[in-house]
Amino acid sequence: MERFLAFVKKEFIHIMRDKRSLIILFGIPIAQILIFGFAITNEIKDAKIGILDFSKDATTEKIVNKLLSSGYYQLYSYLKDDGQIEQVFREGKVKQVVVFQEKFEINLKQTGKASIQIISDASDPNTGNTLINYTSAIINDYNSEINRNNLSGLRIIPELRMRYNPELKGVYLFIPGLIVIILMLVSAMMTSISITKEKELGSMEILLVSPLKPIIVIIAKVIPYSLLSFVNAVSILLLGKFVFEVPVHGSYFLLLGEVILFITTALSFGIFISTKTSSQQVALMISLVGLMLPTILLSGFIFPVENMPIPLQVIANIMPARWFLIIIRDIMLKGSDITFIWKETLVLFGFTALFIGLSIKNFKVRLT
Amino acid sequence: MDEKWIVEVEGMTKKFGDFTAVDSISFRVKKGEIFGFLGANGAGKTTAIKILCGLSRPTSGKVTVDGLNVYTQAEKIKEKIGYMSQKFSLYDDLNIEENIRLFGGIYGLSNKEIKEKSEILINKLGLQDVRKELLKSLPLGWKQKLAFSVAIIHDPSIVFLDEPTGGVDPITRRQFWEMIYEASSKGVTIFVTTHYMDEAEYCSRISMMVDGRIAAMGKPSELKKELGVRNMDEFFVKLARSK
The missing domain is CATH 3.40.1710.10 (abc type-2 transporter like domain)
Known part of the structure; x- marks a missing residue:
């Protein structure tokens, strides 16, 4: 246990001393909230x-x-x-x-x-x-x-109601979407980069020669990132609630539980990437092109998945972010409980198991 | 098991697909000696050292380290060995104390032990003034010396040094070897690979790998006499030509 803590501490020091990762961890989330919240809006005024x-x-x-x-x-x-x-x-x-x-x-x-x-x-x-x-x-x-005032003609007058977001506010759309993107960015990208960094420097070899079990090394490496992801997600929720007045109608408990599940999914994806490559550059490219772009474009964050052509819908369906976005919107805006989102939750569990399984397989292949 | 030997290797082979990196080699390393593991790049040194450290499994052959079997007791072996390679010397963005504390912690030393050892180590290396400096600000030679001290911080029975003096200036190399002698005199077995032939002279015994096999093994003085050469450089050239 002490071995483990010594390692976790080292990981925190790495993050705190690296300006680049600090910017990604804290600068980008704040910038994105400000940009999406105040500047970019799809509402029309004047x-x-x-x-x-x-x-x-x-x-x-x-x-x-x-x-x-x-x-x-x-x-x-x-x-x-x-x-x-x-x-x-x-x-x-x-x-x-x-x-x-x-x-x-x-x-x-x-x-x-x-x-x-x-x-x-x-x-x-x-x-x-x-x-x-x-x-x-x-x-x-x-x-x-x-x-x-004129009841002579028979007319059908539709009465319109926009449910869950009566004022059609854009932030209702952006806050859940931002949480998804930030969690993907921090959990998957930063994890894959930090693990491949150890490989690139050669320190992974030293760690594997040490009595620390490989699984412990990996867990110790991802713990700081999962904590920071969680803090980021909670901060965005709080900002959403108090600055932009985005409600959370469902249970906070369920919402945070699902956030933790998605962090795990993203981490396992990050680990999977890092078992596939040994250079930080490649890990960064895979994360950005293979993960961030599809997450932003295909998850339903900006463009509705239902309107996409079939091939893109297929790709969208294999993005974990798409399912998490449904979950988080349902909980926040519709107040859904687990009986409405258990399918999506299971999909996330499935992805997590798949990525962890593949990572373990890759890892074993490399050792023999 | 014979108490005298700390590493025993018999018919060790490692194949990667069709390529045989290590071809049925056998050797033994005595407790407390400085064993030089020599060979050109690609001769199979690194593969062999990885197997001994439990990083890689041999395809066949019998291998024990400190009486432990590499096939079944790799995890226990890891507690007993130290390892240092040329490529990596500690973490650049941690300071000297933090590096010592980290590796002490990883090898399961208690906080008290870590504190004591850090003091001794920092004083011995003369690093009192820079103990809070990030490692990246130190010259390579200092880093390598510190890395060696950290590799033996948990008093391993054997330490594997994979080209520890690569890229280091001759004076620092000299100092580095003094540290190796000191550790050896305290009973730590040293298993060192190098391609500086003058360093081979410092070893108690050496083995020379060529194309995955051991081409020669013995005390440097005996090997030189056998082939009638003055120094290890000539020895190496002669050995390589005879192939």
């Missing part, structure tokens, strides 16, 4: 719009006021004619133009129909799509308002 109103009556004015008071839009200017639409888009002055037909109010009152054209700049498809959705929603809203 998008510039142009209005082309051929009618200029009371109704169109009401609709325009409603749009502008929503907080999503800011008026760039009223346009004078069709020709200006192309121009303002090209110059990048506006993201959207709303066109009201001539005699809008008169048409609406006489025929019950009037048209609005919504034109969006879809050079960024996400923004374009979101803006169209916002505008249509606001117009629908107005539509139902005037119909409330």
Whole structure:
């Protein structure tokens, strides 16, 4: 036991004295929270719009006021004619133009129909799509308002509810995603690098000649990283709760349990990488290209897995991060308990067992 | 088992696929002697030393270290041996005291023992002023001397030195050999590989490996007489030509 502690202590000293690993351990998580929390957001605020109103009556004015008071839009200017639409888009002055037909109010009152054209700049498809959705929603809203006073026609009025994230806040998406990425980064990447570092320096040989059992060496090496990963995960949760007001509806106990499980999965993956390679450079490349990129792109953190083409969905399904992301979102946002996420939990256990098994096999092959 | 021998090797062979790195070699190392294990790069020295340390298993043959069988008692062997290689000398980002404490701890010394030994060791090597310095700030020669002292901190019965003086200046090499003599006089058996032929003269007995076999073995003086050469350099050249 004392042998073990002496070794764990040495590992902490390594981390504390290496500026590079300190930056990865503490700098990156903080930077990412700040960037994702404050700077990068997929919500739309104050998008510039142009209005082309051929009618200029009371109704169109009401609709325009409603749009502008929503907080999503800011008026760039009223346009004078069709020709200006192309121009303002090209110059990048506006993201959207709303066109009201001539005699809008008169048409609406006489025929019950009037048209609005919504034109969006879809050079960024996400923004374009979101803006169209916002505008249509606001117009629908107005539509139902005037119909409330007019019960003559039969109409179906859908009532919309966005469950679990009624305000559609981006941080609800980013906080769980960040935890996944940070845990992958710290547990898998840092572990594989620190083990291959010992191999590269030749110190692994010295350790294997010593009475320390190889399994003890590995455990002692991963303990500091698992502790730091855990601290990182908890800090992100706390920041999420107190700074960005992301709720945790489910049990904290279950959430932290799942965090520990995922740390173990990531560590076993890191160990597996390090049994496959003996240079830090290669370990870093494998971790970054084979682990970080797919985790960010394919886990469902940014792009929904359901919308991916089948081959990519297959790859996404063999990323442990995908399953953990489902678990952590379910617990935090939906308040799910284990009966809803036991399948995903089992998948993580499966991955962990697989990586540990493969590592042991590789390790034995190397010794004989 | 004969009490006199600390390492006994009979017909030890190690194959990697079709390649035979060590080809049925036999030798014995006496307790307390300085055994020089010589040979060109790729002759099989490192493979043999790895087997003796329990890092690798022989394909066939009988091998015991301090009376323990390498096939079945490798873990026990590890408690009894010290090991130092040229490639690695302690951790660069730990200071001198921390390095001593770490390896003392790994070899199961108590805190009290570690403290006592650190004092003795630091005083003996004259490192009092730099004890808190990170290892990377020390010259290579000092690191190697410290690494040797740390390799025998747990009083092993035998210490394996794999080219311990590679890349070190002649004066430090001389001092290093004085340390080896001192350890040997206290009863630690030294098993050393080197390709500096002048160092071979310092050994009690040497064996010379060529292509996985032992080509010659004996006291340096006897070997020189046998082949009629003045020094080990000539001995080596003559031996290699006769092949």
